Amino acid sequence: VLFRSHRLVQGRGARMTEHIFGRDRELVMIRRALEDTAAGAGGCRVLTGPGGIGKTRLLRAAGDLADELGIAVAAREAFKHDLAAPLVTLAGALRNCSPPTGEFRWLSRPDRHDDPFLLLEQLRASLETFASRRPLLIVIDDAHWMDELSALAFRELVPALESFPVRWIFAARADQSGAEATGRDTLRWLARRGTEPLRLDVLGDGAVAELCAEAIGSEVDNTVLALAGGCGGNPLRIEQLLTALHRTGQLVVSDGTATVVGSELPSSFVDTVRDILDSLSAGTRLLLQAGSVPARPFGLEAAARLMRRDPAELFPAIDEATAAGLLVDETDGLAFAHDLVRQAVYNGLRRSVREQLHRDAALIARDEHRPAREVAEHLLRSGRSGTAEAIATLRDAAAEVAAVAPATAADLIMHALQASGEHDPQRATLTAEAVGLLAAASRVADARRLGEEALRSGLTPENEAALLLGLAEACKHAGQNPASIGYADRGLALDGLSDGVRASLHAIRAHALVYVDDLAAADASGAEADRLGRSGREFGAAVFGGTARMLVAQARGRLGVAYEHAAAATELADRTGGAARHRHPRIWLGSALTSLDRFDEAGRTLRAGREESERLGANWAQPLWHYYTAALLAARGRLDEAAAEADAGVTTAEQSTAYQLAVPLLGTLIRLAVLRGDLETAQSSLARMRRLIATGITAAPEDVLWSEATLIAATGAPDEAVALVAGLYDTMPARPALLAADPAAAGPLVTLALAAGDRERAGLAARAARELAARNPGSCSAAAAAIHAEGLLTADPVRLRAAAEKFRSTPRPLALATALEDAAAAGRDRADPAVVRGWYDESLAIVTACGARQAQGRLERRFGPARAGPPAGRTCLPQLSPAERNVALLVADGLTNVEVAGRLFLSRHTVDSHLRKIFSKLDINRRVELARVVADECPGNRLTT
Amino acid sequence: MHSGTGRATMSGGGASSMVTPLLRTPVLVVGAGVTGCLLALELARHEVPSVVLERADRPARYPDLTTVDGRSMELLRRLGLAGAVRATAVDPAGPVQVLWSRRLDQAPVHVWRLPSPDELRRGCAGEDPPVEPHLLVSGADLAAALLGAVAAHPLIDLRTGWTCTDLRPEPDGTVASVLDAAAGTRHLIEARYLAGCDGTHSTVRRCLAVPVDEAGRAADHLTVTFRHPLCPKQKGGPPAGPTMIIAGGSTLSCRGPGDVWVAQVPLGRHEATATDPVGLLRDRLGLELDAPDVLGVTQWDDGLGVASHFRRGTTFLAGQSAHRFHPSSGRVGTCVGDAVDLGWKLAAAVHGRADPALLASYADERRQRALVDRELLVRALETRRRFGRLAAAGAPADVLAGFLRREPPWSI
Numbered sequence A: 001v002l003f004r005s006h007r008l009v010q011g012r013g014a015r016m017t018e019h020i021f022g023r024d025r026e027l028v029m030i031r032r033a034l035e036d037t038a039a040g041a042g043g044c045r046v047l048t049g050p051g052g053i054g055k056t057r058l059l060r061a062a063g064d065l066a067d068e069l070g071i072a073v074a075a076r077e078a079f080k081h082d083l084a085a086p087l088v089t090l091a092g093a094l095r096n097c098s099p100p101t102g103e104f105r106w107l108s109r110p111d112r113h114d115d116p117f118l119l120l121e122q123l124r125a126s127l128e129t130f131a132s133r134r135p136l137l138i139v140i141d142d143a144h145w146m147d148e149l150s151a152l153a154f155r156e157l158v159p160a161l162e163s164f165p166v167r168w169i170f171a172a173r174a175d176q177s178g179a180e181a182t183g184r185d186t187l188r189w190l191a192r193r194g195t196e197p198l199r200l201d202v203l204g205d206g207a208v209a210e211l212c213a214e215a216i217g218s219e220v221d222n223t224v225l226a227l228a229g230g231c232g233g234n235p236l237r238i239e240q241l242l243t244a245l246h247r248t249g250q251l252v253v254s255d256g257t258a259t260v261v262g263s264e265l266p267s268s269f270v271d272t273v274r275d276i277l278d279s280l281s282a283g284t285r286l287l288l289q290a291g292s293v294p295a296r297p298f299g300l301e302a303a304a305r306l307m308r309r310d311p312a313e314l315f316p317a318i319d320e321a322t323a324a325g326l327l328v329d330e331t332d333g334l335a336f337a338h339d340l341v342r343q344a345v346y347n348g349l350r351r352s353v354r355e356q357l358h359r360d361a362a363l364i365a366r367d368e369h370r371p372a373r374e375v376a377e378h379l380l381r382s383g384r385s386g387t388a389e390a391i392a393t394l395r396d397a398a399a400e401v402a403a404v405a406p407a408t409a410a411d412l413i414m415h416a417l418q419a420s421g422e423h424d425p426q427r428a429t430l431t432a433e434a435v436g437l438l439a440a441a442s443r444v445a446d447a448r449r450l451g452e453e454a455l456r457s458g459l460t461p462e463n464e465a466a467l468l469l470g471l472a473e474a475c476k477h478a479g480q481n482p483a484s485i486g487y488a489d490r491g492l493a494l495d496g497l498s499d500g501v502r503a504s505l506h507a508i509r510a511h512a513l514v515y516v517d518d519l520a521a522a523d524a525s526g527a528e529a530d531r532l533g534r535s536g537r538e539f540g541a542a543v544f545g546g547t548a549r550m551l552v553a554q555a556r557g558r559l560g561v562a563y564e565h566a567a568a569a570t571e572l573a574d575r576t577g578g579a580a581r582h583r584h585p586r587i588w589l590g591s592a593l594t595s596l597d598r599f600d601e602a603g604r605t606l607r608a609g610r611e612e613s614e615r616l617g618a619n620w621a622q623p624l625w626h627y628y629t630a631a632l633l634a635a636r637g638r639l640d641e642a643a644a645e646a647d648a649g650v651t652t653a654e655q656s657t658a659y660q661l662a663v664p665l666l667g668t669l670i671r672l673a674v675l676r677g678d679l680e681t682a683q684s685s686l687a688r689m690r691r692l693i694a695t696g697i698t699a700a701p702e703d704v705l706w707s708e709a710t711l712i713a714a715t716g717a718p719d720e721a722v723a724l725v726a727g728l729y730d731t732m733p734a735r736p737a738l739l740a741a742d743p744a745a746a747g748p749l750v751t752l753a754l755a756a757g758d759r760e761r762a763g764l765a766a767r768a769a770r771e772l773a774a775r776n777p778g779s780c781s782a783a784a785a786a787i788h789a790e791g792l793l794t795a796d797p798v799r800l801r802a803a804a805e806k807f808r809s810t811p812r813p814l815a816l817a818t819a820l821e822d823a824a825a826a827g828r829d830r831a832d833p834a835v836v837r838g839w840y841d842e843s844l845a846i847v848t849a850c851g852a853r854q855a856q857g858r859l860e861r862r863f864g865p866a867r868a869g870p871p872a873g874r875t876c877l878p879q880l881s882p883a884e885r886n887v888a889l890l891v892a893d894g895l896t897n898v899e900v901a902g903r904l905f906l907s908r909h910t911v912d913s914h915l916r917k918i919f920s921k922l923d924i925n926r927r928v929e930l931a932r933v934v935a936d937e938c939p940g941n942r943l944t945t
Numbered sequence B: 001m002h003s004g005t006g007r008a009t010m011s012g013g014g015a016s017s018m019v020t021p022l023l024r025t026p027v028l029v030v031g032a033g034v035t036g037c038l039l040a041l042e043l044a045r046h047e048v049p050s051v052v053l054e055r056a057d058r059p060a061r062y063p064d065l066t067t068v069d070g071r072s073m074e075l076l077r078r079l080g081l082a083g084a085v086r087a088t089a090v091d092p093a094g095p096v097q098v099l100w101s102r103r104l105d106q107a108p109v110h111v112w113r114l115p116s117p118d119e120l121r122r123g124c125a126g127e128d129p130p131v132e133p134h135l136l137v138s139g140a141d142l143a144a145a146l147l148g149a150v151a152a153h154p155l156i157d158l159r160t161g162w163t164c165t166d167l168r169p170e171p172d173g174t175v176a177s178v179l180d181a182a183a184g185t186r187h188l189i190e191a192r193y194l195a196g197c198d199g200t201h202s203t204v205r206r207c208l209a210v211p212v213d214e215a216g217r218a219a220d221h222l223t224v225t226f227r228h229p230l231c232p233k234q235k236g237g238p239p240a241g242p243t244m245i246i247a248g249g250s251t252l253s254c255r256g257p258g259d260v261w262v263a264q265v266p267l268g269r270h271e272a273t274a275t276d277p278v279g280l281l282r283d284r285l286g287l288e289l290d291a292p293d294v295l296g297v298t299q300w301d302d303g304l305g306v307a308s309h310f311r312r313g314t315t316f317l318a319g320q321s322a323h324r325f326h327p328s329s330g331r332v333g334t335c336v337g338d339a340v341d342l343g344w345k346l347a348a349a350v351h352g353r354a355d356p357a358l359l360a361s362y363a364d365e366r367r368q369r370a371l372v373d374r375e376l377l378v379r380a381l382e383t384r385r386r387f388g389r390l391a392a393a394g395a396p397a398d399v400l401a402g403f404l405r406r407e408p409p410w411s412i
Helices: A024-038 A055-068 A080-084 A088-095 A116-133 A148-160 A181-193 A205-216 A222-231 A235-247 A269-278 A282-291 A300-307 A311-323 A339-347 A351-367 A372-380 A384-401 A406-419 A427-440 A444-456 A461-477 A481-492 A499-515 A519-535 A539-555 A559-576 A586-595 A599-616 A619-635 A639-655 A659-675 A679-694 A701-714 A718-724 A726-731 A737-741 A743-755 A759-775 A780-794 A797-808 A813-827 A833-850 A853-863 A882-892 A897-904 A908-922 A927-937 B034-045 B070-078 B082-087 B117-122 B139-152 B203-208 B277-285 B333-350 B356-392 B397-405
Strands: A043-049 A072-077 A136-141 A166-173 A251-254 A257-260 A327-330 A333-336 B021-030 B050-054 B065-068 B096-101 B110-114 B135-138 B156-160 B162-170 B173-180 B185-196 B220-226 B243-247 B250-254 B261-266 B294-301 B315-317
Touching: A024 A043, A024 A055, A024 A166, A043 A055, A043 A181, A055 A072, A055 A136, A055 A166, A072 A088, A080 A088, A080 A372, A080 A406, A088 A116, A088 A136, A088 A148, A116 A136, A116 A148, A116 A599, A116 A897, A148 A166, A148 A181, A148 A406, A148 A639, A148 A908, A166 A181, A181 A406, A205 A222, A205 A235, A222 A235, A222 A257, A222 B162, A222 B203, A235 A251, A235 A269, A235 A339, A257 B162, A269 A282, A269 A339, A269 B294, A282 A300, A282 A311, A282 A327, A282 A339, A282 A351, A300 A311, A300 A333, A300 A351, A311 A327, A333 A339, A339 B277, A351 A372, A351 A384, A372 A384, A372 A406, A384 A406, A384 A427, A406 A427, A406 A444, A427 A444, A427 A461, A444 A461, A461 A481, A461 A499, A481 A499, A499 A519, A499 A539, A519 A539, A539 A559, A539 A586, A539 A737, A559 A586, A586 A599, A586 A619, A586 A737, A599 A619, A619 A639, A619 A659, A619 A908, A639 A659, A639 A882, A639 A908, A659 A679, A659 A701, A659 A853, A679 A701, A701 A718, A701 A726, A701 A737, A701 A743, A718 A726, A718 A743, A726 A759, A737 A743, A737 A759, A743 A759, A743 A780, A743 A813, A759 A780, A780 A797, A780 A813, A797 A813, A813 A833, A813 A853, A833 A853, A882 A897, A882 A908, A882 A927, A897 A908, A908 A927, B021 B034, B021 B173, B021 B333, B034 B050, B034 B070, B034 B139, B034 B156, B034 B333, B050 B162, B065 B070, B065 B139, B065 B333, B070 B082, B070 B333, B082 B135, B082 B139, B096 B397, B110 B397, B135 B139, B139 B156, B162 B185, B162 B203, B185 B203, B185 B333, B203 B315, B220 B277, B250 B277, B261 B277, B277 B294, B333 B356, B356 B397
Parallel strands: A043 A166, A072 A136, A136 A166, B021 B050, B021 B185, B050 B156, B096 B243, B185 B315
Antiparallel strands: A251 A257, A327 A333, B065 B135, B096 B110, B162 B173, B173 B185, B220 B261, B220 B294, B243 B250, B250 B261
């Protein structure tokens, strides 16, 4: 049985119905989608509607249909306790895959990873492998109850598996409720990026009539229809009403027609269920009442314990309850026909009975090794005596899942807080824990509200500092830098703190200060964090402080110093391990190496760092790796790959709701899109970035304003562009962060200011470049950029030519191309035309190879098309970039995305991004189609690099 | 196919029919609630016999508080029923208190005190006393009193436990299919005129395929009947007399000390199927009940539907089958008016004294009346909703009281 079958099972004279009425449109849509999937297409659909409207039955029909079409089915009906059990929603579905498969057996193994990142990676690999053999339908019913880790998995896997024959169908209630926020957010997210949610509406009159006739098993007359008409077109309510009428003798079938007779017609769902209950024997009633308490499918043993009976005595009751259509017997135990029925039974329990049942249910849940939250839930409902035990259980539960599912852990602690009295001595500790967890779950507003509340209530300095640190981190992660600094300052003002705590506060403060541009203070705090962290053995804080100092040095244009800080932090993290390692200093070391033109080392560092963070499961770091890898690839002139990296970075940031990291990545995407001549993508990325900024996220001006200015300049409005970044020019001599990250930006900065007629700002940029070169005598790029800027200011072809020659010895091809282009432009009427033409040809060749189509177009407009160069080797699929072509060939070869990622040393998100591009360029949406295209066009099927 | 046990067996109904018409009557009344009973009694007053079918063979389970206005009482007096109805009145000496509260556990911000029937009968402020003052009754008691009168009337053939299942229009009347539940037999009744007084979920209306026009977007409500010793925690403890409490968006009423309470509570927009009345009363009203305290639950919507037609040929709709104001309105005036109006007009028709336009006037006038009453009800409910919204928005007590003082006190 794939689903809990929602059958209307009646006693004598009535029969069960599995038919679906009034859903022809929906069934057609589902059939069409499944046929597509049988033919290789993926996709996702969310089904919504109120409880009892018939979602489950429709899903069941989808399952049957899939089975007919040879599609494997993995289904789960989530329920409330899923919330507390990381990954249970998805893992439960896959474990129940029909036909059975060994592919997902590892999910049941006790030694499976509990690190989310690794879990997701393995899940994805399994799904890819499975789906490349057989199409798969994954169905999640009552998806609003999905657990947090499953939610994360859906956000990653649904887009990632788009190219595989994997069809997702989620069904969820349409109503709002607090506890299931994670599930609802995810469903909204899925609905936004896919097709409109399919809303199941109430049944029309015709369907109601058919349903009634089918349920009763005879014709029905107007008395039945008139009464059923009062059920709001809700099939569950109608079926329960008919069952109640039947069981209370108020439904008479004579001459093949059913008529409602009788005096006490139930007029609400609650009364309907009560009438059915009252029509049952006492033992059956007790079974249903006891069974309503666990709020999950329950076993015979558990029911017997709750009822304090011998299991064997229960069989008649089970039979009667099943015959009455209230219970169904399924693989994982006995379950109510519908959760609304269970709720109605449960809510009808006398309080004393309910509390006693919860006390017993807590013991049973504990014996059955249920998640601690489930145990705590029972304890909390078992009356006053259970509260203290419940709080302890909740704290244990939170600790258990904090690393994997911080939002769940936060909810648990919040639960404990609610349960604890106003004057509970544990409150302060609980609050500090909750704030930290809320912060980790990106629920910063909640964290701040709760934290402020606790601060007002008076705490010991230790607790207060811990709380303030939590708040400072929360705000920092959310990009709310001034608030973060405020909390850190308040913490540092407290007396008697340990070095470790002070170090941690300084480290956060230092990073936040970098973003509000107080570099001196940031450096001082970073140094304090480093010193106190080492002395107080809080090495994570020392490492984090060191990386802040790296950012300060880089913003000041001291590339060597930046490298030294990053290298020292990395060395400390490697040596001390533990928390320090989780700060991932290689992110910043990679960046420092890129600034210094040490690209190979930078690449190795970033790859090693990324692998380490994947091993350690640092989801938060993923967007950062993508950001700096994109920067490195861009510097190397591999623009298509850089864009795929940035795109993947945005995806990972959004998936983990780390929106503050999506902003700089979108900035990168904008600049790359401009370079690649794709203004449409640039505009849409800009719109996305603006939406995020409107929510209060702040980011460095180099990422936000400079990106926007680049786009504006590309649309032919240099004045506007310069006006937008005037501040950036004005502060550049003091804060050459843009040039430090990318020395070659000096040329475009000067060109832009000159185009806007702003010689003064052009001069400022040139001065900043000059000073950067002077401060970093070892940097060939900085030296070249300074000459380049100077040459532009003086329109001096000789200088520009010299800049180009200097860039030639750096690994920055696009910088070389720009200098050559500028030299050619300046030397057009002054130098030997043949020589100028040579510069132009070389520049054009470089930008063409790099995919810098904006520059390519500009050069061709200025100097005419390229002279016939050496015949380019005929490559297949010319519309794809080299990186895309490699991915396409491997996918066509039957490799899964995870395998492609491994083969090409890319992150799997980057492969997804490439594949999306490939599909869109080739206008296809299935891997089989790609294989066909490749077979047709690339007979040799060779990788190009 | 059934050999009937009825009194007036007759032949007819066509050779193809398997069921022999069993009864013939000038007027068949479907439903013996307030409307159906009054209609039969009004007909009988004009010496027109009728058959009345009532599906239930027991009175309603739970009482609810209903106002019988003065005009209705006058109509009842014409039928000689005023005394019997007055005997069911709730505390005729006690004034009705309408307490408007922000929340149930807070002192009311405003109290309307409606004079008691006794006070009105004595006359107040120099005005002449009304012929019949209004009465507060339990809807179930009222229906039972009327049903008693119907059962006792020689011209009325009351059939309890009989259900009307279908209608067939004929050139000079209507043939109704009915089921005698106790005997399990089906019969046909041929009637010159038929009146559907069978309530909100009217079978007659469905048979006629008459649609219902709603006043606006309907919101789901729950009516919960419950026992509670000290409800509400208002100042002064339990109410002394008939009381209605309007707290936030909900309405509570009780007939007096020791009585059950009836709460009308709006459901949230997305709660299509309520399963937890105890939780609902706790969340909305701060009332702590235990499950057994809840005696009954009814789900309804406040769409205030009015049937698009009150008449099809020789079949008529009257009472709640024609207009669904219950339980929002808490009054029976519109139903009483329907019954009496239809009663004397049908009687005239049966006696052959009626112009065809007279019967047509029932549908026109009473539908118009229903629309007017609906408009008044919409305004009264809007007052409650606005009060609820103001209270929820945290308006201070004096603002709330000022708002209510500007509203006419009858708009409960």
